[in-house]
Amino acid sequence: MIYVELFIEFFKIGIFSVGGGLATLPFLNKLVDTKGWYSVSELTNMLAISESTPGPIGVNMATYVGYHTGSIIGAIIATFALVLPSYIIIIIISNFLSKFKNNIYVLDAFNLIRPVVTGLIGVSFITIFNTAIFSGAFDIKKIVIFLAILFIILKYKKHPIFYIGLGAILGFLFKLS
Structure with a gap:
């Protein structure tokens, strides 16, 4: 079914x-x-x-x-x-x-x-x-990482793969879910 x-x-x-x-x-x-x-x-x-x-x-x-x-x-x-x-x-x-x-x-x-x-x-x-x-619980790390990556995106205009990889690495390092 x-x-x-x-x-x-x-x-x-x-x-x-x-x-x-x-x-x-x-x-x-x-x-x-x-x-x-x-x-x-x-x-x-x-x-x-x-x-x-x-x-x-x-x-x-x-x-x-x-x-x-x-x-x-x-x-x-x-x-x-x-x-x-x-x-x-x-x-x-x-x-x-x-x-x-x-x-x-x-x-x-x-x-x-x-x-x-x-x-x-x-x-x-x-x-x-x-x-x-x-x-979940309020986590300032998520907001800081979001704002930092947003700033980097707006300033440097790199390929999207770079930002996806950066987000994955930061999420892994800071144990974000």
């Missing part, structure tokens, strides 16, 4: 998460409340791992959640269900693209979708930020 639930939930996420992998976060956050497959803290860890591994974040998250929930078969089903709507939509759109590419209604729809996706990602950011910084 868990495999059917994984397929249905990730198929829905695949249909409605327009805007990339980070757009899946509000849906994954909702699964915390509705399915209880994982906690917000575990979701934060999944996001960190998904951003640290090669590949699209949404696919990595689906694979991670599927594995966490239903082992290897769950990972395969969740990943397949997440990408299946995109394949179906791309096949349909490719057949009609030349007809609608300059359609004012299609252009207006995409102009409306962009701020909605930005808002969804913003809400996810706030949720994950609160979990990462303020979860």
Whole structure:
């Protein structure tokens, strides 16, 4: 039964998460409340791992959640269900693209979708930020590390891998969870 639930939930996420992998976060956050497959803290860890591994974040998250929930078969089903709507939509759109590419209604729809996706990602950011910084007992180390890395990011503009590695090392050294 868990495999059917994984397929249905990730198929829905695949249909409605327009805007990339980070757009899946509000849906994954909702699964915390509705399915209880994982906690917000575990979701934060999944996001960190998904951003640290090669590949699209949404696919990595689906694979991670599927594995966490239903082992290897769950990972395969969740990943397949997440990408299946995109394949179906791309096949349909490719057949009609030349007809609608300059359609004012299609252009207006995409102009409306962009701020909605930005808002969804913003809400996810706030949720994950609160979990990462303020979860558990108050720990000033988390805030200091966050501010220090934010300063370094704004000042030096290095490759994101550098900051991910730096965050992992600092988290390990200071035993942050």
